[in-house]
Amino acid sequence: MASVEFANVRKSFGTHPVIKGVDIEIADGEFVILVGPSGCGKSTLLRMLAGLENISAGEIKIGGKVVNNLAPKERDIAMVFQNYALYPHMTVADNMAFSLKLKGAPKSEVDKRVKPAAEILGLSPLLDRFPRQLSGGQRQRVAMGRAIVRDPQVFLFDEPLSNLDAKLRVAMRAEIKELHQRLKTTTVYVTHDQIEAMTMADKIVVMHDGLVEQIGAPLELYDEPANLFVASFIGSPAMNMIKGKLDPNDGLKFTTEKGVVLPVAKAPQSAKGRTLIYGLRPEHMTIADGGIPAEVVVIEPTGSETQMIMRVGGDLVTGVFHQRISAKPGETVGLSIHAEATYLFDAETGKRLA
Amino acid sequence: MTMTTTAKQPSAFGNIARSNTAVGLFFMLPAAVFLLCFLTYPLGLGVWLGFTDTTIGRDGIFIGLENYQALARDSVFWMAVYNTIFYTLIASILKFGLGLWLALILNEHLPFKSFFRAIILLPWVVPTVLSALAFWWIYDAQFSIISWSLMKLGWIHSPINFLGDPNNARASVIAANVWRGIPFVAISLLAGLQTIPQSLHEAASLDGATGWQRFRFITLPMLTPIIAVVMTFSVLFTFTDFQLIYVLTKGGPVNATHLMATLSFQRGIPGGQLGEGAAIAVAMIPFLLASILFSFFGLQRRKWQQGGQD
Numbered sequence: 001m002a003s004v005e006f007a008n009v010r011k012s013f014g015t016h017p018v019i020k021g022v023d024i025e026i027a028d029g030e031f032v033i034l035v036g037p038s039g040c041g042k043s044t045l046l047r048m049l050a051g052l053e054n055i056s057a058g059e060i061k062i063g064g065k066v067v068n069n070l071a072p073k074e075r076d077i078a079m080v081f082q083n084y085a086l087y088p089h090m091t092v093a094d095n096m097a098f099s100l101k102l103k104g105a106p107k108s109e110v111d112k113r114v115k116p117a118a119e120i121l122g123l124s125p126l127l128d129r130f131p132r133q134l135s136g137g138q139r140q141r142v143a144m145g146r147a148i149v150r151d152p153q154v155f156l157f158d159e160p161l162s163n164l165d166a167k168l169r170v171a172m173r174a175e176i177k178e179l180h181q182r183l184k185t186t187t188v189y190v191t192h193d194q195i196e197a198m199t200m201a202d203k204i205v206v207m208h209d210g211l212v213e214q215i216g217a218p219l220e221l222y223d224e225p226a227n228l229f230v231a232s233f234i235g236s237p238a239m240n241m242i243k244g245k246l247d248p249n250d251g252l253k254f255t256t257e258k259g260v261v262l263p264v265a266k267a268p269q270s271a272k273g274r275t276l277i278y279g280l281r282p283e284h285m286t287i288a289d290g291g292i293p294a295e296v297v298v299i300e301p302t303g304s305e306t307q308m309i310m311r312v313g314g315d316l317v318t319g320v321f322h323q324r325i326s327a328k329p330g331e332t333v334g335l336s337i338h339a340e341a342t343y344l345f346d347a348e349t350g351k352r353l354a
Numbered sequence: 355m356t357m358t359t360t361a362k363q364p365s366a367f368g369n370i371a372r373s374n375t376a377v378g379l380f381f382m383l384p385a386a387v388f389l390l391c392f393l394t395y396p397l398g399l400g401v402w403l404g405f406t407d408t409t410i411g412r413d414g415i416f417i418g419l420e421n422y423q424a425l426a427r428d429s430v431f432w433m434a435v436y437n438t439i440f441y442t443l444i445a446s447i448l449k450f451g452l453g454l455w456l457a458l459i460l461n462e463h464l465p466f467k468s469f470f471r472a473i474i475l476l477p478w479v480v481p482t483v484l485s486a487l488a489f490w491w492i493y494d495a496q497f498s499i500i501s502w503s504l505m506k507l508g509w510i511h512s513p514i515n516f517l518g519d520p521n522n523a524r525a526s527v528i529a530a531n532v533w534r535g536i537p538f539v540a541i542s543l544l545a546g547l548q549t550i551p552q553s554l555h556e557a558a559s560l561d562g563a564t565g566w567q568r569f570r571f572i573t574l575p576m577l578t579p580i581i582a583v584v585m586t587f588s589v590l591f592t593f594t595d596f597q598l599i600y601v602l603t604k605g606g607p608v609n610a611t612h613l614m615a616t617l618s619f620q621r622g623i624p625g626g627q628l629g630e631g632a633a634i635a636v637a638m639i640p641f642l643l644a645s646i647l648f649s650f651f652g653l654q655r656r657k658w659q660q661g662g663q664d
Binding site: 042050051071072073077078079081082083085087088089098099102103146150 | 551553554556557558559560561562563564567571572575576
C-alpha cells in the first residue's frame with residue numbers, strides 16, 4: 001500500500017496536449033475515482049500512472065518515490081482493464097497465477113495466494129475454465145483476482161464495469177467497494193459514469209479537457225460544485241441550468257431571459273445586474289398552489305418518485321418529486337423552489353458565485 | 355375449406371423444395387461438378403497411370419504395383435525423396451524463423467510501415483520463373499554478383515561454384531526458395547500478430563513480464579493456430595516445388611537437387627515414362643497427407659479457442 005501523487009503532470013500526443021497540468025494527491029488506502037466525459041484524459045492519466053504511457057512533464061510518485069522512468073513491472077501496481085485483458089490461452093487459475101509464475105514462485109506459494117483470492121471472489125469452482133467459458137461478470141472477477149493475487153501497492157481500474165449489463169454493474173459496484181474495504185489497498189478508478197463515482201469513491205476527481213475541475217468527497221461535489229461543469233456532471237437527473245439576470249438593485253431577484261422571476265437566497269454584491277446561470281437541482285422544488293406556474297411536458301412515474309419535465313417560461317426544467325402526481329401533460333402546476341438550495345454561476349467563466 | 359385441405363397435402367416436389375438439405379445440395383451442385391472435373395479427374399487419372407506402364411504415344415496396361423517396386427530399388431528416386439524432405443525441412447524452418455522475425459519487426463511502430471509491408475510482398479508476387487531466372491544469374495558460375503562482391507572484398511579468390519557442387523547447389527536452391535517463401539509466412543503471421551490485443555501485452559508487462567517472456571507466454575501461444583495453418587501451407591508449397599528447381603538446376607548436378615516433383619516430370623514427360631512419372635507423383639501423397647494431419651491434430655486444436663461450456 002502506498003500514497004500516489006501527481007505533480008503538474010502533462011502529456012501531449014505529438015503537438016496535441018491531452019493532460020494539461022494535473023495535481024492530485026491520493027492518500028494511502030484511499031479509493032479515488034477519476035471521472036469525466038470521454039476524451040477528458042482520465043484514462044490517459046491512469047495509463048501514465050501504470051507506466052503504459054510516458055509522461056511529457058511533471059512527476060508521478062508512488063509511495064513517495066518518483067516513478068516517471070520506471071517500467072510498468074517495477075511500479076508494483078495491478079490494473080484491471082476495460083476489456084479485462086485475460087490471457088485467453090490460460091485457465092482462470094493460470095491467469096491469476098501468471099505474475100507469480102513469472103517471478104518463479106514455487107507451486108505451494110502460488111496455491112497459497114491464488115486459492116484465497118479465488119475464494120474471496122467466488123471463483124473457486126471456475127479455476128479450471130478458460131476465459132471464453134465465463135460470463136462477463138465472471139471474467140471481470142478473474143481480472144480482479146489477477147490483481148489481488150499480486151498484492152500490489154496500488155490497484156488501477158480502467159472503466160471496469162462498462163462492458164457489463166446494468167444489473168450486474170450495480171452488483172459489481174458493491175463488490176468492488178466491499179473488496180476495497182477489506183483489502184484497504186490504495187485504488188485509482190476511472191469511469192465516465194458519475195453514479196459509479198458517487199457510490200464508490202472516497203474522493204472524486206472531476207476531469208474535463210485535460211484539467212482537473214474539482215477534487216472532493218462525493219457529497220461535497222454534489223452540494224458545493226465549484227463550477228458549471230461539475231454542477232452539470234455530478235447528479236442525475238442533471239442540475240437545471242437557466243440563463244438570466246440578477247436584478248441590479250435587489251440582489252435576490254433573478255429574472256430569466258423569458259421574464260420569469262426565480263427566488264435566490266444569497267448572492268454576492270458583485271453579481272448584481274450581471275448575466276448569470278441559475279442552478280437548481282431537480283429535487284429542490286415542490287409542487288405548491290400559487291407557486292411559479294409550470295406547464296407539464298413529460299411525466300415519468302417510477303413508483304418511489306415522480307420525475308417531471310416542465311416548461312417554466314420558455315425554459316425546460318426537470319423536477320423529481322417524492323409523491324405521486326396526477327397532473328397530465330399540458331396542464332399547469334405551481335412550483336415552489338427551495339431558494340436556499342439554489343446556485344448562481346458566472347455565465348462567462350462558469351465559476352460558481354453562490 | 356378447400357383451401358385448407360389443399361394446404362395440408364403438399365406435393366412431393368413441395369416437400370423437397372422446402373427441405374433445407376435438398377436446397378443445400380442443389381446449390382452445391384455447380385461447385386461439386388467443378389471439383390469433379392478439375393480436381394478429382396486429374397488426380398484419379400494420375401493415380402491410375404501410376405498402376406500402368408503407359409508411355410507417351412502408347413496406352414499402357416494395368417501392371418499393378420510394378421512401378422512402385424521398381425522405384426523402391428531405384429537409388430535416384432530415394433535420393434529425390436531424401437532431397438525433398440531435406441529441402442522442405444530446412445526451407446520451412448528458415449522461412450518460419452525469418453518470417454516470424456520479420457512479422458515481429460513489421461508489427462512494431464516503424465516509419466514507413468505500410469510501405470515496408472507492401473514491398474515485403476514483392477518476392478511472392480513476382481512470377482516464380484522470373485525470380486528463378488534472377489537467381490540463376492546471381493548463382494552464375496562466372497558472373498555471380500555474390501562471387502564478384504566477395505572477390506572485391508578480398509574474402510575469396512575464385513568464384514563460388516554455386517550450382518555445380520552438390521551441396522552448394524542444395525544450399526542455393528533452398529536460399530532461393532526461402533527468399534520466395536518468406537513474404538507469405540511474414541504477412542500471414544503479421545495478420546495473426548495484429549489480432550492479439552495490445553491490452554494483453556500491457557497486462558503482461560504490468561504482471562512483470564520481460565519482452566522475451568511476453569513473446570514466450572503471450573505472443574507465441576496465441577499465434578500457434580495461425581502458425582499451424584501458415585506452416586502447413588508453406589510445407590505443402592515447398593514439398594511440391596517444381597519451377598524454381600527446374601529453372602535453376604533441372605535437378606542437377608548429378609541429381610543432387612532433384613525433388614520428387616522434378617523427377618516425376620523428368621521421367622514422365624521428357625523421359626516419356628508416364629506411368630513411372632505418375633507413380634513418383636503419387637508417392638508424394640502420403641507425405642502431404644501426413645503433414646496435413648500433423649498440423650490438423652497436433653497444432654490446430656486448442657481447447658481455449660473452442661469456447662462454449664467445458
